[in-house]
Amino acid sequence: MNWDPELESFQMDFVTSKARFPAMVSAWGTGKTMCGILKAMENSIEYPGNLGLVVRSSFRDLKDSTMKDFTKYTGIRVPSSQDVKLSNGSQIMFRHLDQLAGIKQNINLGWFFIEQAEEFDTPEEFDMLDGRLRREGCFRQGFIIANANGHNWIWRRFVNKGGNEYMCNVELPSEFDGLGYTGYASCVEAITFDNKRNLPPDFLGSLKIKKEINPCQYRRYVLNSHEDTDTADVCIPYDHLIRAVNADIFCLHNKRRVVCCDPAEFGNDKTVIMAMEEGKVIDVEALRKKEPMETAGRIVRMRRKHNAQLSVIDSIGIGAGIRSRLGELGENVLGVNVGMKSDDPENFRNLKAEIWMNAQEWFRENKVSLPDNDELIEDLASVKYLVTSKGQIAIEKKDDTIKRLGRSPDMGDCFVLGLYGLKGIGFDPVVEYEEEDSDLANSYSVQTVF
Known part of the structure; x- marks a missing residue:
């Protein structure tokens, strides 16, 4: 291969990685695609008769971007079959998501390369391709490149040190001995300016402007921030959440307190019981496999502990029995069936959509x-x-969230339920003024939005 680019040190770290699963999660202009293609070619040339796979989420991006970049860097045209055959007998296949079914079942790979892995909402394809790394006579690897996109599966597996899904510190079992692996996974991160030697000056200059007019995009795509993410179809933007961590909130009325519960019926889901004072969490319990009556008792105890005015329960399934028991005990309880009709059906498909958009408003304000x-x-x-053809907001299916997150969002469901419950608690404005200023005070009308 005549193509031999001069690499920056961070690019070299990725291209030469001998981990089972190398990742390059980096900003615009850091040469991710170039490095991925270079690694693919080196694996194919070093091991004759190898079989590799390049994957992209959509056909259009595969055809118009990935395959064209491959030809630009290597000088090799990708034929209509989408299979490139090298003179040493190695083969490189180019496929998009909808073409993976047959590959995942029938082919033993030497390597796979997922370009723009953040386009895949879940690690399902990554894990399935891992199961195809069985080709004999080669060094088997699966490598990815990606832009930062919040705390997605790539962040959890390759970036979040100390997390329970983090792979880069996993010890290799004895079966890997003598095969040349230096680790189970590795991750290279870089910002745009780490590669400034190879970037046009006007491009670098335009980034200074972007920093001012679109700071969220600048942080994500230039500084490789994992605290910024796509927000077009997310109920609560990530920057709103980060801004709210340990935030001081100002209240002009007596503070309302609510206990909320999202009960779990079975499996790995958790029953979450949370006490909130206005928009602030003041207590939380997360339980597994508790009987409904014990859950009811724990709700009563937390309500008494914090002198809450209301308990709010997701009353679908097992929650119906919990709500009934609390009612028998004389507790002030609100049962919420998120599948029921919204109070504003013109704008929301059901109550679940109204509850999540109510939470969005709390964060925005x-x-x-x-x-x-x-x-x-x-x-x-x-x-x-998503938005329906009727113009209603609807929340995605729970299974889609679970696939992307890797678990049920029990904590989040409980929290937004609590914010919704606060709407049902009345409050009185708290206004203090000196006796001699009463005439002035009475000249104002007091309005409290919070």
Whole structure:
């Protein structure tokens, strides 16, 4: 291969990585695609008869971007079959998401390369392709390149040190001995300016303008920030969540308190019981496999502990029995069936959509203070919405959220339920003024939005 680019040190770290699963998660202009293609070619040339796969989410991006970049860098045209055959007998296949079914079942790969892996909402394809790394006579690897996109599966597996899904510190079992692997996974991160030597000066100059007019995009795509993400179809934008962590909130009326519960019926889902004072979490319990009557008792105890005015329960399924028991005990309880009709059916498909958009409004108006709890923040950031042909907002299917997040967003569901419950609690404005200023005070009408 005549193509031998001069690489920056961070690019070299990715291209030469001997981890089972190398990743390059970096900003615009850092040469991710070039490095991925270079690594693919080196694996194919070093091991004659190898079989590799380049994957992209959509056919259009595969055809118009990935395959064209491959030809630009290597000088090799990708034929209509989407299979490139090298003179040493190695073969490189180019496929998009809808073409993967047959590959995942029938082919033993030496390597795979997922370009723009953040386009895949879940790690399902990555994991399935891992199961095809069985080709003999080669060094088997699966590598990805990606832009930062919040706390998605790539962040959880390759970036979030200390997280329970983090792969880069996994010890290799003895079966890997003598095969040349230096680790299970590796991750290279870089910002745009790490590659400024190879970038046009006007491009670098335009980034200074972007920093001012679109700081969120600048942080994500230039500084490789994982705290910024796509927000077009997310119920609660990630920057709103980060802004709310340990935030001070100002209240002009007596503070309302509510206990909310999202009960779990079975499996790995958790029953979450949360106490809130206005938009602030003041107590939380997360339980597994508790009987409904014990859950009811725990709700009563938390309500008494914090002198809450209302308990709000997701009353679908097991929650119906919990709500009934609390009612028998004389508790002030609101049962919420999120599948029921919204109070505003013109704008919301059902109550679930209204509840999540109500939460969005609380965050937008800076009326929320979140604990620094990764699980709660990720739950709230994970739920997406869509707009129906009738112009109604609808929330995505729960299974879609679970696939993307890797679990049920129990904490987030409980929290937004609590914000909705606060709407049902009355409050009185708190206005203090000196006796001699009463005439002046009476000349104003007091309005409190919070």
